Amino acid sequence: MAREPSNSDNDRLVARVAQGDNAQPLSITEISSLLKRTVEDRFGHVRLRGELSGVKRAASGHLYCALKDDKAVLDGVMWRGNTNRLAFVPEDGLEVIATGKLTTYAGRSKYQIVIESLEMAGEGALLALLEKTRARLEAEGLFARERKRDLPFLPKTIGVVTSPTGSVIRDILHRLADRFPSHVIVWPVLVQGQGAADQVAGAVRGFSELPAAGPVARPDVVIVARGGGSIEDLWSFNEEAVVRAIAECTIPVISAVGHETDTTLADHAADRRAPTPTAAAEMAVPVRADLDAALADFAARQRRAVYRPVELGRERLEARVRRLPQPEQVVQAQTQRLDDLAERLRRGLMDRAGQGRERLAGVQARLSPQMLARSWSDAKRRLDQARLTPALIERPISAGRDQLAALSRLAEQLHPEKPLQRGYAIVTDAAGKAMTSKVQAQKEAALKLRFKDDVLDVHTGAADSPAQPGQPATPRTKSKPRAKAGTSARQDDLFD
Structure with a gap:
């Protein structure tokens, strides 16, 4: 059964403008623009508290995320210029306070917040982020005890990474001058605020990459120092870039960030943690006066060790000398014997001289001139009686010649x-x-x-x-x- 035409407005097939009606239909773009202006005018500046979710950074540098609570979700975007000023790295699960303005995105019929600044929602959120980062880096082994190195006993050069205008560097230099004056190289950096973490990490890596024989002396130990402050003030030393730079440094590092109750991730990565910058200077060098005293004590012990055998020898010698007899007692018997021999020698010489005189007197009696003249006459007479005829010489020669001839014949045969x-x-x-x-x-x-x-x-x-x-x-x-x-x-x- 065919439907009968109706004259009601709901049954119109073609849209018509009623007489006196000025509500013209709007395009989607027009209504989207109206909504955008309305939302931006009404919510041009808002501060929202929520938990980050779906955080990602685009290749362009923009940051996209979502803010949520237990009942609602709001998309958010942060342009590249603002992301470069962030004091922390946004991660899923962090509770933050976002400051910006609400706007709409007509391409998806969604509304979102354009974030101008992003802050942690209280210290609890910071501590949660800190604990999360600490657990992740510890799982990588950056805080392992076996990575820790011993500090040099007496460094020639000390590198200090800190602010050049604060009281920290003055305290370190003053303490070093009191204990053991050393050559100090200061690498000036920001220790708080935007860009501080990058400067600290770059300074640590810069010291590590210095050549051993370059124009700038390579430090034997590096001190990363900062004064006390709140967790926000010390947050730069919890950044992953600083922690990795300290862990990868080829020079032993002392972390002296904050006061004794302050703890940062840089303390875990360093080879030694100092409660204060002054304590870091005390760890870096020994006390020169103590070394001088130790050297003096060693020298005294050396002298005592050298002189002790001499003293013991002197004592043993004195003891033996006391047991020895007196020199007079030792030579008394020999002296008496010497006197006896001297007397016997004197008597023997006198007897020998007397016997010699007697023999000389006997010989003298035989050596008279008449006896000498008689002996001379007898010798002359025997000489005159001797005659040297040729036969006395020829006879031995002839006998020798015969013997030589006989030997020659025998040799020939x-x-x-x-x-x-x-x-x-x-x-x-x-x-x-x-x-x-x-x-x-x-x-x-x-x-x-x-x-x-x-x-x-x-x-x-x-x-x-x-x-x-x-x-x-x-x-x-x-x-x-x-x-x-x-x-x-x-x-x-x-x-x-």
Whole structure:
């Protein structure tokens, strides 16, 4: 059954403008613009508290996130210029206070907050972020005890990363001057606020990358120092960049951030934590006066150690001297014997002199001029009686000549070459040594036969004889004896 046309407004097929109606239809863009202006005018400046969720940073540098509580969610965006001024790294789960303005995003029919600044919602949120970061870095092993290094006993150069205008650097320099004056290099940085973490991390890495033999002395130890303050003031030393720079530093690092009750992640990453900057200076160097006292004590102990054997020796010598007898007692017997011998010597000399006088008197009696004249006359008479005839000289010469002739005849007959004239031969080895027996000749491989007119070389065949026990056998070879010139006869083996 066909539907009958109706005259009501709801049943109109084509939109019509009623008479006197000025409500013209709006486009989607127009209503979106109206909503945008209305929301921005009404909520041009708001502060919202909520938990971050879905935090991500785009390649352009903008930050996108969502703020939520237990009943609602609001999208948020933070442009790159504002993200560069953040004092912390936003993470999911952090409770923050966002300051900005509400606006709409017509492309998705959504409203969102354009965040101008982002702050932690109280110390509880900061502590939660701190604990979360600490657990993550500790899981990576940056706080492990085995990574800690010992501080040098006496550093020549000390690097200090701190503000150059604060009281911290003055306290450190004053304490170093009192304990042990050292060469100090200060790397000035911001210790609070925007960019402080990057400057501290860069300073630590800068000290670590200094060459050992460069124009600037490489520190033996680095002190990262800052005075006390709230958790917000010290937050730069909880940043991951600072913690990683300290953990990766090739130089031992002392962290002296805040007072004794203040603890930062830099303290966990450093090789040594100092409760105050002044205490860091005390850790870095020993007390010079104590070293001087220790050296003086060592020198005194050395002197005592050297002199002690001398003193003990002197005491032992004195004890032995006391046990020795007196020198007079030792030489008394010898003195008495010396006196006795001296007396005996004196008497012996007197007796000897008396005996000499008696012998001299006897000889003197025999040495009279008459006796000397008589002896001289007898000697002259015997000389006159002696006659030196030629026969006295010729007779010994003739006898000697006969003996020499007899010896010459005997030498001629006994000459070893004399038998050669009668057909005999002399057998020698290669060196010319005479062979007197067959046993000797058999040991020689070659012999020489000396005849009246020449020498004949022969081979005995000793090289062909069986090998002795323990000696290798020598192959038997037939040697050809050297024949005498002008003869064709072959010389056979003398002992075959």
